[in-house]
Amino acid sequence: MFVKECSLGIDIGGTKIAAGLVDRSGHVLKQQTYSTPKESKDRILDVLRETVITFSNLAKEAGYNINGVGIGTAGQVNYDIGRIISGTSNITDWNNIPIIDYLKQYTSLPIYLDNDANTFAIAEYVFGEARGTDNLIGLTLGTGVGGGVISQGDLIRGEWGGAGELGHMTVNMNGPDCNCGSKGCIEVYASGTGIANRMKERLENLESTDLTEELKVYQGNRNQLTSKEVFSWYEAEMPVAKETINLAILALSYGIVNMIHTFNPSVIVLGGGLVREREWIATTIQEHIQHKGMSSLIGTVDIRLSKLGYDAGLIGASSQVWFQK
Incomplete structure (x- = not known):
């Protein structure tokens, strides 16, 4: 049986959180959008946890294999430890948050976290207008x-x-x-x-x-x-x-x-x-x-x-x- 390889992407913005399964060609296979909670950072983390669990189940039902989870967010990110150092005023109390350590409690998949401008550059390099150049x-x-x-x-x-x-x-x-x-x-x-x-x-x-x-x-x-x-x-x-x-x-x-x-x-x-x-x-x-x-x-x-x-x-x-x- 053919199993489609994909990754789970989560884009955290001030008004919405977009999540979806994306294949190796950059095609979005399944997608959902959630309103970014305003109450607290804990509610945002709840949404992230629920998102990982939901899409893991969706992938299993559809016969997809998730290779990893990639998260992009506004703010400054310590990439090595997977922690948001300094967030944005658009997201409630979005500072000093160990996202990767938190999500590791709910999935065994590899997880990557970076600033959303860095992830944009990666997307253009892998899938977009900058394919074919290394600079x-x-x-x-x-x-x-x-x-x-x-x-x-x-x-x-x-x-x-x-x-x-x-x-x-x-x-x-x-x-x-x-x-x-x-x-x-x-x-x-x-x-x-x-x-x-x-x-x-x-x-x-x-x-x-x-x-x-x-x-x-x-x-x-x-x-x-x-x-x-x-x-x-x-x-x-x-x-x-x-x-x-x-x-x-x-x-x-x-x-x-x-x-x-x-x-x-x-x-x-x-x-x-x-x-x-x-x-x-x-x-x-x-x-x-x-x-x-x-x-x-x-x-x-x-x-x-x-x-x-x-x-x-x-x-x-x-x-x-x-x-x-």
């Missing part, structure tokens, strides 16, 4: 900006797993404060939160005569403004929105030049909700970087948009199982 950078652009670097086929993790915080690379030392404690990071310009905040600053400084009726609504209630509105206005050729998005792309372009100088990749893959289905962002950055930095390094790099879609986080988490050497 790549994965950038996730959403609420924040995450990064993962694979050099000579190995993921760069640093001393304990905290390497690759590329969104916190400073591109303007006199820029706005970043929540990491630095100033002018890529994230304060090119993340969803950063784009919204820069647009709010512009609205605050605009004269009433320069405001459309739509902008007046948001000027009076700026907390309701998100990057979604800013992109919509950009596409409608609204000058103040074009300035904001152009600044985001310029900051990201300079950051990418710094990354190229540091890591000498051949491919940089952009993913995340901010760039999904916006191929023009990759094209624009590709054009920008050709006129900046060392031509011997810059000229050999392709900027590509991820094609993994809405399942990128799940596929990325699961791909850790196949990435082990």
Whole structure:
């Protein structure tokens, strides 16, 4: 009897936890989504336990063989011991949590835990736009900006797993404060939160005569403004929105030049909700970087948009199982 090999991927986000069985080709075989509990970290761990048990049973019923469990999560992860060191404000008390030790009580399968930007880079290397190269950078652009670097086929993790915080690379030392404690990071310009905040600053400084009726609504209630509105206005050729998005792309372009100088990749893959289905962002950055930095390094790099879609986080988490050497 033929038994299909697969891995169990679990992607932990601020609003949802996506879990699924993924085969060696990156195809999602079975999938479920759960709301991320807000009560406590213990409730999140309960969901993870139930997920492992549920999918182990589903795999057995379907005749699948699970080779391992891969978990991706926001925050800083000590990869060697499988512990979340510092989480995210979007997930309740998501700090200093020994996820792997906890789950080992409920499964004998090998378990891998990493930062979700690292798992994105792995997914692009194993299944996605960076197949065929051993030197790549994965950038996730959403609420924040995450990064993962694979050099000579190995993921760069640093001393304990905290390497690759590329969104916190400073591109303007006199820029706005970043929540990491630095100033002018890529994230304060090119993340969803950063784009919204820069647009709010512009609205605050605009004269009433320069405001459309739509902008007046948001000027009076700026907390309701998100990057979604800013992109919509950009596409409608609204000058103040074009300035904001152009600044985001310029900051990201300079950051990418710094990354190229540091890591000498051949491919940089952009993913995340901010760039999904916006191929023009990759094209624009590709054009920008050709006129900046060392031509011997810059000229050999392709900027590509991820094609993994809405399942990128799940596929990325699961791909850790196949990435082990």
